[in-house]
Amino acid sequence: MEASSPLPLINPKLTIQQTQQHEAPTPSFKEDTHNVSQLKPSENKALKELKEKLSVSSLDSNSMWGIPLLGEDERANVILLKFLRARDFRVSDSLTMLQKCLSWRKDFGAEIVVEEELGFKELEGVVAYMHGSDREGHPVCYNAYGVFKDKEMYEKIFGDEDKLKSFLRWRVQVLERGINLLHFKPGGINSIIQVTDLKDMPKRELRLASNQILSLFQDNYPEMVAKKVFINVPWYFSMLYSMFSPFLTQRTKSKFVITREGNVTETLYKFIRPENVPVQYGGLSLKEDLQTGPPRPASEFTVNGGEKVYLEIDGIEDGATITWDLVVGSWDLDYSAEFAPCAEGSYTIAIEKTRRIAAGEEPIRNSYTSKEAGKMVLSIDNTNSRRRKVAAYRYLVLKPSST
Template structure:
């Protein structure tokens, strides 16, 4: 009798083990189901799709993790999960985005290597009303974060992920009149930096900070420990007296806005460089140079602009 009961118990345990194994196998099978249309920034992630932009995108994750395949895959997996779950991508939230920040982040022209240039004007936060509305409450901070990510998404949509294309941005952040190292501002900036570093790998070719005040150097020490060495190596810092000189290293003078010492004026056809190249000539002190301007039509009025630096 005892032997029969023992056999029944063993049979019951075997059935339980078999059921558990079957359930685990089902979970494993579900885990390996692959979405054949999975894509990121409009680029298919599966090589079987035959899109030449796939390698460009996947390489960004590999570079961000020093070509450690396991770490790169985990980063990609987390990015896809974040994009799936984050409420900030909900189109219904568009109406809730802060209108007062509309001109604080925008694309304008390209650098010498063809990267679109994104300008961030943090001086907009010098207005107390704007600052309090954007960062004065937890709801405002959430809206600010959604706004900045939406702006990044629009800018990434302008990139060319084909081999040899401009697959990253050049960021210019103007700190003139920015609110300084206020606690709320620090938190908001750190949230943006963390999200971009974790979910937009290698999409910024260089970060140029201009009109940098003295307080920034103490401010930046708070963030440096949280940035990867690769990210930190992309930062260029320019004090107010070095803004034009610094920007000229990376952006053609005709593409730099006038307010930063360049020749680009918005909606100004008189000084437009769209129809030809701008000739740049350096005149040394106590010397003279002759500049010839070709007139293509008779009785034409020629207008020229000098940008000293």
């Protein structure tokens, strides 16, 4: 069989709902340039001064992430500018921060931690993990600590100081793997996106670990995060943020996105394409998908409250096989699929009978081989809800072999 080109999905005669693409939003936080020629005169002066001071200082190491800090490598400018911006271009403070970071990386063994086997298999892909990229190409790191509401799991990971140290080492390992995906080039991808899921997070119990992680990252990974997206945010977090917001810099606040439960998928779709959003957050991406190369692109649409949407894939030939993926953020609606033959007098075939899909279920993934020409019709029924929901789909038609 051979793959056909994508076909129009929505029948133009159906005006209940039209598909619509999410345009990449204009980010509230504008990443700073790492191109020396675009720096302000004062910033350029600070960069040169930092290099001079660095060249005469005693360092435990003179490289980070395999990039020599001394010399003419333009990648070094990207790193040095991150330390300068973290200290508002105060050269002495930036140098002190850099020296402490280099010392910590040597003592911690940060350059080799990526290859270590630390024994946290049960946390991989659950607590902290890199998964895909955002619409602009930034690697995305997901964090979710709800698993630690289980006291047995909490004691297993954080039961004593040695266990906490091991966890912190593993958490650094995850971050280092993400940083290894960065370009460290002017105009390249030089920071990551962090998505933090606060659902069921035992805040009081994790206070010590959270504080140590935050302190460690702030001291040793300056300006490595382009945006921080908080999802499933409880009411008290929003209240705390409003209290502390006046004390945060505009630069810091511009990186924050805060979303209450129920709006997770819609928020993530604004920054991350649905084929890159993990299935547990209303996307189409499974961990194993990432091992087979770039995901097939998906299209997005909206299902308004009280509406029933029909997605039609027509032009299917006799003997063709069609595969499709479909997901609706916070499902809780009815779904069905049927094949409608073109021939007059032929009967419509029920591929998937109408069933209710609850919130939290994984995407629909199915296929069908036609025995005659026709079209596939996917039905998404949201008539019993008043809530608007974002959705995504993709499909592939394999034509019958000509041999």
